[in-house]
Amino acid sequence: xxxxxxxxxxxxxxxPALMAQYxxxxxxxxxxxxxxxxxxxxxxxxxxxxxxxxxxxxxLFDKFGIPxxxxxxxxxxxxxxxKANGITPIACGGKFSWMTMRTxxxxxxxxxxPGLHDKLFAMEASYSSPEVIKAxxxxxxxxxxxxxxxxxxxxxxxxxxxxxxxxKAAMTFQGPWIEDxxxxxxxxxxxxxxxxxxxxxxxxxxxxxxxxxxxxWSKAKPDEQKAAxxxxxxxxxxxxxxxxxxxxxxxxxxxxxxxxxxxxITTTMVKWLQxxxxxxxxxxxxxxxxxxxxxxxxxxxxxxxxxTPEAACAQIQKAVEDYKASH
Amino acid sequence: MATATIxxxxxxxxxxxxxxxxxxRDQLRFLPWVFLAPALVIYSVVVVYPMLxxxxxxxxxWDGVAPKKIFVGFQNYVVLLTHNExxxxxxxxxxxxxxxxxxxxxxxxxxxALLLNSRFRGSHIFRxxxxxxxxxxxxxxxxxxxxxxxxxxxxxxxLLDALGFKFLERHWLSDPQxxxxxxxxxxxxxxxxxxxxxxxxxxxxIPSELHEAAKVxxxxxxxxxxxxxxxLLRETTLIVLAITxxxxxxxxxxxxxxxxxxxxxxxxxxxTWMYFLTYNYNEVGxxxxxxxxxxxxxxxxxxxxxxxxxxxx
Numbered sequence: 001x002x003x004x005x006x007x008x009x010x011x012x013x014x015x016p017a018l019m020a021q022y023x024x025x026x027x028x029x030x031x032x033x034x035x036x037x038x039x040x041x042x043x044x045x046x047x048x049x050x051x052x053x054x055x056x057x058x059x060l061f062d063k064f065g066i067p068x069x070x071x072x073x074x075x076x077x078x079x080x081x082x083k084a085n086g087i088t089p090i091a092c093g094g095k096f097s098w099m100t101m102r103t104x105x106x107x108x109x110x111x112x113x114p115g116l117h118d119k120l121f122a123m124e125a126s127y128s129s130p131e132v133i134k135a136x137x138x139x140x141x142x143x144x145x146x147x148x149x150x151x152x153x154x155x156x157x158x159x160x161x162x163x164x165x166x167x168k169a170a171m172t173f174q175g176p177w178i179e180d181x182x183x184x185x186x187x188x189x190x191x192x193x194x195x196x197x198x199x200x201x202x203x204x205x206x207x208x209x210x211x212x213x214x215x216x217w218s219k220a221k222p223d224e225q226k227a228a229x230x231x232x233x234x235x236x237x238x239x240x241x242x243x244x245x246x247x248x249x250x251x252x253x254x255x256x257x258x259x260x261x262x263x264x265i266t267t268t269m270v271k272w273l274q275x276x277x278x279x280x281x282x283x284x285x286x287x288x289x290x291x292x293x294x295x296x297x298x299x300x301x302x303x304x305x306x307x308t309p310e311a312a313c314a315q316i317q318k319a320v321e322d323y324k325a326s327h
Numbered sequence: 328m329a330t331a332t333i334x335x336x337x338x339x340x341x342x343x344x345x346x347x348x349x350x351x352r353d354q355l356r357f358l359p360w361v362f363l364a365p366a367l368v369i370y371s372v373v374v375v376y377p378m379l380x381x382x383x384x385x386x387x388x389w390d391g392v393a394p395k396k397i398f399v400g401f402q403n404y405v406v407l408l409t410h411n412e413x414x415x416x417x418x419x420x421x422x423x424x425x426x427x428x429x430x431x432x433x434x435x436x437x438x439x440a441l442l443l444n445s446r447f448r449g450s451h452i453f454r455x456x457x458x459x460x461x462x463x464x465x466x467x468x469x470x471x472x473x474x475x476x477x478x479x480x481x482x483x484x485x486l487l488d489a490l491g492f493k494f495l496e497r498h499w500l501s502d503p504q505x506x507x508x509x510x511x512x513x514x515x516x517x518x519x520x521x522x523x524x525x526x527x528x529x530x531x532x533i534p535s536e537l538h539e540a541a542k543v544x545x546x547x548x549x550x551x552x553x554x555x556x557x558x559l560l561r562e563t564t565l566i567v568l569a570i571t572x573x574x575x576x577x578x579x580x581x582x583x584x585x586x587x588x589x590x591x592x593x594x595x596x597x598x599t600w601m602y603f604l605t606y607n608y609n610e611v612g613x614x615x616x617x618x619x620x621x622x623x624x625x626x627x628x629x630x631x632x633x634x635x636x637x638x639x640x
Contacts, residue, residue, distance in 0.1 A: 004391065008392040008394055097589065151479075154498070155477070168479065290609065301591040
């Protein structure tokens with residue numbers, strides 16, 4: 001999302017020399033640095049990493065004897081069993097299109113694999129590839145089977161969560177922020193909402209995610225730039241980050257920093273990151289916004305039945321080609 | 328007590344115009360401009376200049392932050408008219424919104440004003456109740472109605488179910504064929520208050536003698552409304568229609584709050600699509616081109632309104 005600022009020369013590039021000088025190379029987890037790079041260059045110091053994945057409600061899964069999904073087949077079987085028992089498998093708020101996109105991205109990761117998925121983001125592969133069409137077809141199949149809540153396409157993500165709280169839905173595709181903002185705030189037990197590595201059945205193991213970073217204005221005065229770099233370097237020092245993790249938020253991008261014990265969701269996600277689980281960017285952060293617009297339009301139109309999966313993929317690919325032709 | 332006497336020649340010929348008085352009057356002629364200057368400068372900087380700059384940007388391809396803007400002439404307008412499907416959806420939605428706004432809240436507002444114009448016990452309370460939604464911001468109205476339309480937890484479907492009209496239940500905001508209408512209904516709830524208030528003010532300026540005279544002549548209720556009330560509300564009606572039209576074209580926040588322009592952009596208005604293209608999708612040229620189109624459409628209603636409001640009596 002920051003790419004226009006980086007391409008426009010507004011953000012300071014953190015060269016390897018600057019990274020070493022300010023300890024960025026040793027203090028920040030590699031997955032966060034990988035996500036932050038744009039065209040191979042780093043333009044900021046990552047502060048948080050936000051993985052996005054499937055959460056399931058443990059008490060509901062236990063009630064119906066459904067095991068935690070480890071594979072894509074497990075996930076589909078869980079959806080079928082939940083639906084058969086009158087529970088909406090996946091609570092989704094698709095009003096802004098990006099929450100639906102998380103499922104679409106997961107299905108692309110499953111059918112296309114990390115290699116092709118990354119090539120799509122680099123605009124080196126076609127969205128009309130059979131693998132992507134399969135992913136869109138599967139999404140439509142899940143919609144038609146009623147695996148998402150009624151009218152999800154126009155619901156705010158926050159309007160979909162009460163369905164989980166009221167045992168009307170059993171899973172959702174979310175990030176670690178719901179632990180504080182929604183689950184604890186609604187006096188729910190965070191231990192009942194378990195994040196799992198969304199089972200794409202691919203190697204390397206990846207989940208969707210993004211990082212948030214501190215960037216520096218390239219045209220600021222040198223002493224102001226230096227002060228900003230020193231501040232960012234200070235707050236991403238492991239000792240400082242550990243001391244202030246509860247105020248500063250998590251999952252931290254800093255090596256060895258874990259959230260407090262009363263945050264089981266975030267703790268699980270930090271363990272993934274520190275143990276080498278990789279992240280892929282969500283489509284709306286990986287592609288230029290002009291193409292994201294076409295992606296959302298095609299995805300939602302297909303869900304509403306006004307486009308076939310093939311036509312939806314062709315529409316996205318056309319936007320990619322138009323973008324490449326005009327840039 | 329001393330009295331001032333006016334010479335007869337000054338009464339017949341008016342005040343004498345001495346050269347110094349003329350000079351003074353010439354100086355005073357510029358005085359209003361001096362007083363207006365600060366407001367004019369601020370208005371020019373924060374309103375006129377951004378408007379002209381927006382129109383200028385509509386001739387470029389630009390992402391909003393890149394150092395270079397690429398001049399493309401009228402291409403953004405051509406793209407909008409020939410390639411941008413959502414622009415036409417938004418234009419159609421604006422037309423539906425405008426027609427609905429001219430017919431529904433104005434008629435309800437007039438009806439309520441007629442009812443509340445008669446003095447009865449508690450009429451002030453009813454005026455406040457009916458005006459209350461107009462006090463709320465459209466973003467708040469949007470949030471309230473979004474929950475009312477919630478497919479599973481919302482009042483609308485649960486009420487229909489309880490009343491035995493389950494077959495009428497809908498996914499109100501996610502059905503692309505109808506989604507714009509529930510949004511218009513929510514906006515109508517908010518929009519009734521202003522016309523009601525304006526009509527009420529207009530009704531109270533009509534002398535009761537006219538109604539009494541018409542009554543004596545044997546005119547019924549409907550005839551009195553048609554031949555006495557309505558003609559005397561002409562000016563108020565024009566103001567109400569002009570304000571309603573301008574507000575309808577300006578509608579933005581309620582769509583943003585309720586549907587975010589979806590599903591699949593089916594509830595976009597020109598204003599929201601302008602915003603999305605400019606700020607979400609980095610298409611500043613296309614977004615500002617929509618701004619120019621929207622501004623031109625608004626002028627159709629704004630010019631007669633401004634002329635009416637500034638007309639010398």
